[in-house]
Amino acid sequence: MLDYLKQWYNRKFSDPNAVTLFLLLVFGVSLIVFFGNLLAPILIAVALAYLLDWPVTRLMHLGLSRLLASIVTFTLFVALALILVVTLVPVIWQQSTTLVTELPEMLTNVQIWLHKLPELFPNIIDQAQINELMQSLRRRAVAMGEQLLTLSLSSIANVMAIMVYLIVVPLLVFFMLKDRDELMSHLNRVLPSNRQLISQVGQEMNLQIMNYIRGKAIEVVVVAVVSFITFFAFDLRYAALLSIMVGFSVLIPYIGAAVVTIPVLLVAFFQFGPTSTFAWIAVAYFIIQALDGNLLVPILFSEAVSLNPVYIIAAVVVFGGIWGFWGVFFAIPLASLVKAVLTAWSSGVEQQTNAG
Incomplete structure (x- = not known):
């Protein structure tokens, strides 16, 4: 067994390029697992920069410089985001609160409809099963309400963190778009030669x-x-x-x-x-x-x-x-x-x- 493992190790890790790739993967996974919360703004900015790099590249093909293409793309993205926040978020919030307030009435209608099932299917469903099901639904509804309340309180407590995200992430996205070539050059200098x-x-x-x-x-x-x-x-x-x-x-x-x-x-x-x-x-x-x-x-x-x-x-x-x-x-x-x-x-x- 030990000889087999030794042969496998020598076969897979005898190439310096393979060792470099393995160490980079271990470092990257460890960094995200242990410091993922701290790196979250950077990861979000990277994802958005990937999304916006395509229109920046297309504008550069039309003759614009990277700086001007980044400014145009970023401005349009921020404007679209603001429009969605102003128009969509209030509607979603209103419908969400309305749905939560109407859940008890919905459960009552479900209870009325379920109590008719024993009459329709007397050989399959009895009243005891319906009562047990309704108790389970009530417990789940109460638990859902408590979770929503906890989520609301925690969201209020994290307002400052959200504000920081709203400022830091857009700045990161803009500079990642504008200085992409420079950042990639810095990354290439950090990576080992056997890559x-x-x-x-x-x-x-x-x-x-x-x-x-x-x-x-x-x-x-x-x-x-x-x-x-x-x-x-x-x-x-x-x-x-x-x-x-x-x-x-x-x-x-x-x-x-x-x-x-x-x-x-x-x-x-x-x-x-x-x-x-x-x-x-x-x-x-x-x-x-x-x-x-x-x-x-x-x-x-x-x-x-x-x-x-x-x-x-x-x-x-x-x-x-x-x-x-x-x-x-x-x-x-x-x-x-x-x-x-x-x-x-x-x-x-x-x-x-x-x-x-």
Whole structure:
């Protein structure tokens, strides 16, 4: 056993480039795991800079300097963000508070409807099961209310931290856009000389991450807008809130769509009951999900690395548990990074073996 491990070690780590890549990965993962909260503004700024680098590059192709292209792109981004905050946030907040206040009435309607089930299906459901289910629903509703209250109090306590984010992150984004070449030059000087595999992985992942962030941003907007138009056409209550939830659900592959389906169908059922309108809303919603998965995603991510759904779901669980929201958001690029590292590592070892 020891001889086998020794042979494996000599085969995988005899190349200095492989050792450098391994040490860089260990350092990067350790830095994020132990100092992720402190580095959060920088990580957010990096993600936004990747998103905005595409229009900056296009403006430079039109003849603008990087400084002017960065100023134009950054100004438009800030203006769009302010418009969304001023117009969208109040609506979402109002619909959220209305939904919370109407939850008791919804539970009452559910209770009335559930108490009719023993009459409709006497051989399958009895009254004791209904009472137990209602007690469970009440406990969950109370727990949800306590969590919302705790979240509100903690949000109030962190107002200063949010204000710092609103100032620091935009500044970081602007200077990352303006000084990208200089920053990349500094990074290259810090990296060790034996970085052939690092360069190979970096070139592949740079394109992957940029396409992924840009594609996800477009996907969120398209899905949210189409969902809002659909819900508004059916006069569904909380249309803005539900459409935002549906839009952001695409950030979590497979799992997000399954989770957000529950509130959409519940709100539709509470409003319309077991009617044809409810059925049409459900059909329209599932059509949106199907078009997103089978049409929009292939178009936006045609250049992405093909990964098995098992690997994607595992990446969401693992990286989400380690880094929270950003781990979930970058689950696919991180899984692609793992694949690229293993491919580069294996190819580097094979090249060294063939050369030897």
